[in-house]
Amino acid sequence: MADRSPQPVPEIAATYTFHAHANREVWTWAAAVSIAAELRRELIVQPRARLLLSGGGTPGPVYRALSQAPLDWERVDVGLVDERWLLPDDPDSNAWLVHHEFLRDHAAVARFEPMTQAGRNLEGAVATANAHARREATVAVFGMGEDGHTASLFPDMADAERVLTSPRDYVAVDAHGCPGAQRWPRRISLTPHGMKRIAHRLLLIQGARKRAVFEEAIASGDVQRWPVLATLESSYGTPLDVHWCA
Numbered sequence: 001m002a003d004r005s006p007q008p009v010p011e012i013a014a015t016y017t018f019h020a021h022a023n024r025e026v027w028t029w030a031a032a033v034s035i036a037a038e039l040r041r042e043l044i045v046q047p048r049a050r051l052l053l054s055g056g057g058t059p060g061p062v063y064r065a066l067s068q069a070p071l072d073w074e075r076v077d078v079g080l081v082d083e084r085w086l087l088p089d090d091p092d093s094n095a096w097l098v099h100h101e102f103l104r105d106h107a108a109v110a111r112f113e114p115m116t117q118a119g120r121n122l123e124g125a126v127a128t129a130n131a132h133a134r135r136e137a138t139v140a141v142f143g144m145g146e147d148g149h150t151a152s153l154f155p156d157m158a159d160a161e162r163v164l165t166s167p168r169d170y171v172a173v174d175a176h177g178c179p180g181a182q183r184w185p186r187r188i189s190l191t192p193h194g195m196k197r198i199a200h201r202l203l204l205i206q207g208a209r210k211r212a213v214f215e216e217a218i219a220s221g222d223v224q225r226w227p228v229l230a231t232l233e234s235s236y237g238t239p240l241d242v243h244w245c246a
Ligand SMILES: O=C(O)[C@H](O)[C@@H](O)[C@H](O)[C@H](O)COP(=O)(O)O
Pocket: 054, 055, 056, 057, 058, 059, 081, 082, 083, 084, 094, 142, 143, 144, 145, 146, 149, 150, 151, 152
C-alpha cells in the first residue's frame, strides 16, 4: 500500500508567482511572451537554449502563439517534460502535440528531441532522455491535472518513493491504477530532481477547479498527494510562474 504519510517539499527554496489573467487570449499571449523572453535572454549569452514542453489539452494556444515569436529558433532544442509510451506519430503522444501545435511558423526550424522511437525500448528511451538532460533546460512548461498531477507524476503512484526521490532527471513511470494517467499508464517523466535544475518554470492552468486544486496543494505541502508541488522548487531559487485564467 502506498505510504500516505505527508511528505512536505523539503526546504522549498523558492515560491510561486500567481498571474491571474482576464481571459484566455491574455493568458495565451502573456505565457507565450514570457517563454520567448527567457529563450531570447538565454540565446544572447549561450549558443543554444533548451525548452521543455508538456502535453495535455491546455497549452495548445500558447504553443501556437509561441511558434510565431521572431526568435533564432534554429538554436533552440525542444524536449518533452513527459511522454506516454507511444510513438511520436500516435496522435495521443505528447510528441505529436508538440509537432502539430508548436513546430510550425517560425518555430518549425527548432530541433525537436522526441523521447520514443521505433525500435527503442523503454530503458533506452529513458537513457536518451537523461542524456539530453545533461544540458539544462532554460524554460519548462508544466500542466496540472485536477488530481494535482504534473508531468507524469501522479498522486499515490505505486512507486512514488522511487520516482520522487530519484537522482536522475527522467525515469520510467508505472501509473497503473492512477485515474489521471488515463489510458496510458506506462510513461516517462521528468522527476522532481530534473525540475529543480530548471530556472524558469511555468505552470499553465485554467478554470476555477484547477485554481482551487493548486491552492489546496500549496496549503497541504504533501508532494506525494500533490505532485504539482515538485514544480515549485528550483536550485536557482526562482519562483514558479503560474499562469491562470477562468
Ligand atoms: O502527458 C500528459 O498527460 C501531460 O504532460 C500532463 O502532465 C498534462 O500536463 C496534465 O495532464 C494536464 O493536462 P490537461 O491540460 O489536459 O488538463
